Amino acid sequence: MxxxxxxxxxxxxxxxxxxxxxxxxxxxxxxxxKRVVNPSDDPQAASRAVGVSQSLAVNQQYADARISARNALSQEDSVLGSIGDAIASAKTLIVQAGNGTLSDADRASLASDLNGIYESLIGQANTTNGNGAYLFGGFEDDAPPFVRSAGGIEYFGSDNVRAQQVGPSRQMTVGDSGSEIFSGVHSGSGYVAEADSGNTGSVTFTGPARVDASHANYGDGFTITFGDDGAGNPTYSIVNDSTGAAVQTDVAYDPEEGATLTFGGLSLTLEGEPAAGDEISMAKAQDQSLFTTLENVIAALNTPTDTDAAKAALHNTLSTTSRELDNSLNNVLTVRASVGARINELDVLDSVGGNRELNYKSTLSELVDLDLAKATxxxxxxxxxxxxxxxxxxxxxxxxxxxxx
Missing domain, CATH: 1.10.287 (Helix Hairpins)
Known part of the structure; x- marks a missing residue:
């Protein structure tokens, strides 16, 4: 050839x-x-590498979402801590205001201190995050959620809060509504007693205290109404507001000795002399605006106590306020505990996400990375x-x- x-x-x-x-x-x-520089070098490995790379990118997006969620929850935790401190300070001033040796001027000074706490709480309630969104506005986070009006502080935010996907199967709320924090009460809160604003007598109360939570009527609302026996001697009657049934009727009451009433699994201690028609109501703690509570006690402290009825009204207001502040503080602490639990969960999800990222990178390396010794x-x-x-x-x-x- x-x-x-x-x-x-x-x-x-x-x-x-x-x-x-x-x-x-x-x-x-x-x-x-890289061993696979072009898809034609190993089509099967290149195809699998695309899928693994996409999974790795999605996992990174979840990691970024967790960073954002942690920042939001950490800021909320900080603000809730400040709110709790403010409520505790207010409670201290309420106890101090109960000192019978204080003058009207002294109580006015305490009212001024409480007003400062009141204003600081409004500022904390309208806190914004780094993006200018209001922290406690829920979905309505583009405007202040708490606004002054003729009736006091009103909430104009949303009760629904934003949630963020922080894992393949976990969507987490990254905030709490202002109504839940500033108007909610803990589910385990007890009874709150309140004297009617129209009372003219000097009767005061202490409590109520829980005696028997298993009582058939525990949890119902009750109203104590004072009257007289026709001879000028005070009496009281108790009505179950939930059923309308009379619990006790026209029971004699001695103003000098007072009395401890026991009913519906509760006890309430009375002192002083009531006027006919005076009322004291009791009910399980319900949603109560923290701002309204402070407004009421500030007004009471600024009111002169020149009569026995005025002194009794102040005492009863302080007693009611103290119980309501306890409930508000417990509620804030509960919400803060929930925030802390979510932050801890993010730490766990970060650990799981880190392990998932390591597995993806290991698989990707096996598919496309180069054996340098062999290549050399x-x-x-x-x-x-x-x-x-x-x-x-x-x-x-x-x-x-x-x-x-």
Whole structure:
């Protein structure tokens, strides 16, 4: 078979080009550190790598979402801590205001201190985050949730709060509504007693205290109404507001000795002299605005106590306020505990997400990363092959009959 010079040149050139291409491919692998530089290098591995890369990107998005959620919850936790401290300070002032040796001026000074706490709580209730959104506005976070009106502080936010996807199967609320924090009460809160604002007598109360939570009527509301026996002697009657049934009727009451009433699993201690028609109501703690509580006690402290009825009204207001502040503080602490639990859960999700990221990266490495030791060996081998093909081409190039002449 006769092989022409052109054929030998073309075959040698093709061989040298092929060696150069393979040498270049190995050089690219070493430079990139990847075994699969182009999808054609390993179509199956390249396809799987795309899926793993997408999963890795989604996992990173969840990690970013957890950072955002943690920042929001951490800020809320800080504000709730300040709110709790403010309520505790208010409770201290309420106890101080109960000192019978204080003058009206002294109580007015305490009212001024309470007003400062009141104003600070309004500011905390309208706290904004780093994006300018109101922290306790719920969905309505583009305007202050708590606004002054003729009737006091009103909530204009939303009771629904935003949730964020922080894991493949976990959607977490990243805030709490202002109504839940500033108007809610803890589910375990007890009874709150309140004297009617129209009372004209000097009767005061202490309590109520829980005696028997298993009582059939425990949890119902009750009203104590004072009257007289027709001879000017005080009496009291108790009505179950929930059923309308009379619990006790026209029971004699001695103003000098007072009395401890026991009914519906509760006890209430009375002192002082009531006027006919005076009332004291009791009910399980219900939603009560913290701002309304402070407004009521500030007004009471600014009212002169120049009569026995005024002194009794102040005492009863302080007693009711103290119980309501306890309930508000317990509610804030409960919400704060919930925030802390969510932050702890984010830590757990971070740990799980970190393990998932490690697994994805390990799988991706197995699919596309380069075995550097093997690649280096192949690089040297391919370099030797390329040099051999180049030398062979040079040898073929010098083959000519004219060299024999």
């Amino acid at each position: 006769r092989i022409s010079t052109v054929t030998m040149f073309q075959a040698s050139l093709a061989s040298m080009n092929r060696q150069q291409s393979e040498f270049l491919h190995i050089s690219q692998q070493i430079a990139s550190g 060996s192949d690089y040297l081998l391919q370099q030797a092959a390329l040099q051999a093909s180049q030398k062979a081409f040079v040898g073929i190039q010098n083959l000519s009959l004219f060299e024999q002449l």
